[in-house]
Amino acid sequence: NAGVTQTPKFQVLKTGQSMTLQCAQDMNHEYMSWYRQDPGMGLRLIHYSVGAGITDQGEVPNGYNVSRSTTEDFPLRLLSAAPSQTSVYFCASGTSGGPNEQFFGPGTRLTVL
Amino acid sequence: DQQVKQNSPSLSVQEGRISILNCDYTNSMFDYFLWYKKYPAEGPTFLISISSIKDKNEDGRFTVFLNKSAKHLSLHIVPSQPGDSAVYFCAAKRRRTSYDKVIFGPGTSLSVIP
Numbered sequence: 001n002a003g004v005t006q007t008p009k010f011q012v013l014k015t016g017q018s019m020t021l022q023c024a025q026d027m028n029h030e031y032m033s034w035y036r037q038d039p040g041m042g043l044r045l046i047h048y049s050v051g052a053g054i055t056d057q058g059e060v061p062n063g064y065n066v067s068r069s070t071t072e073d074f075p076l077r078l079l080s081a082a083p084s085q086t087s088v089y090f091c092a093s094g095t096s097g098g099p100n101e102q103f104f105g106p107g108t109r110l111t112v113l
Numbered sequence: 114d115q116q117v118k119q120n121s122p123s124l125s126v127q128e129g130r131i132s133i134l135n136c137d138y139t140n141s142m143f144d145y146f147l148w149y150k151k152y153p154a155e156g157p158t159f160l161i162s163i164s165s166i167k168d169k170n171e172d173g174r175f176t177v178f179l180n181k182s183a184k185h186l187s188l189h190i191v192p193s194q195p196g197d198s199a200v201y202f203c204a205a206k207r208r209r210t211s212y213d214k215v216i217f218g219p220g221t222s223l224s225v226i227p
Contacts, residue, residue, distance in 0.1 A: 004156070033214070033215070035217070040122070040219060041219055042119075042202060042217045042218055042219035042220045043157070043202060043204075043217035043220075044217070045214060045215065045216065045217075048214050056214070058214060059216070090156050090157070092156075100145065100147075100206050100215060101147065101159040101162065102159065102215065103159070104156030104157045104158070105156050106154075106155060106156050107154075107155075107156055
């Protein structure tokens with residue numbers, strides 16, 4: 001099992017550019033989520049999904065879109081990148097219900113100039 | 114408004130001693146609480162969890178205590194080892210119909226000094 005994979009590992013964008021961060025899991029987990037980690041802020045939930053076709057907003061959804069067409073994939077789209085979106089992004093997956101232990105990917109470090 | 118708080122950004126402990134990491138929450142609807150550990154340049158990894166119907170859960174050197182009336186939980190690591198040096202995140206989860214989401218605190222950086 002590869003677990004949770006994220007691509008790319010690093011990315012530099014210019015303000016206004018768009019891009020998609022990829023996330024895939026091979027554990028057949030229903031629950032997938034995207035977080036961003038900023039200094040002093042911990043992990044903040046951007047969007048999450050409890051199954052294919054079902055997504056919902058987290059704490060900081062503005063400027064990001066998600067879709068879940070398959071169980072395995074949960075891409076995060078930045079529509080028009082802004083410097084405030086400079087962060088480290090983590091994708092996670094887990095089983096829905098119960099304590100909801102999540103498995104995290106290695107992260108994508110994004111810099112927006 | 115931050116629903117999960119970790120008021121100590123950092124903590125230093127001697128090897129072999131006890132490490133106590135604290136977490137406070139504001140939402141009484143949270144059902145589960147989890148602790149994650151994170152090393153630099155890696156994703157967080159799950160450590161231990163506790164249900165709101167319990168007040169203690171133990172797993173090897175790690176014990177989590179929950180005080181619902183005070184909306185407070187703590188993670189005890191005994192004995193602390195240098196490999197425990199990492200950032201520890203407290204997280205809380207609320208069950209809402211069939212959907213759920215997890216809210217993380219800002220983290221506490223633990224340094225275990227050999």
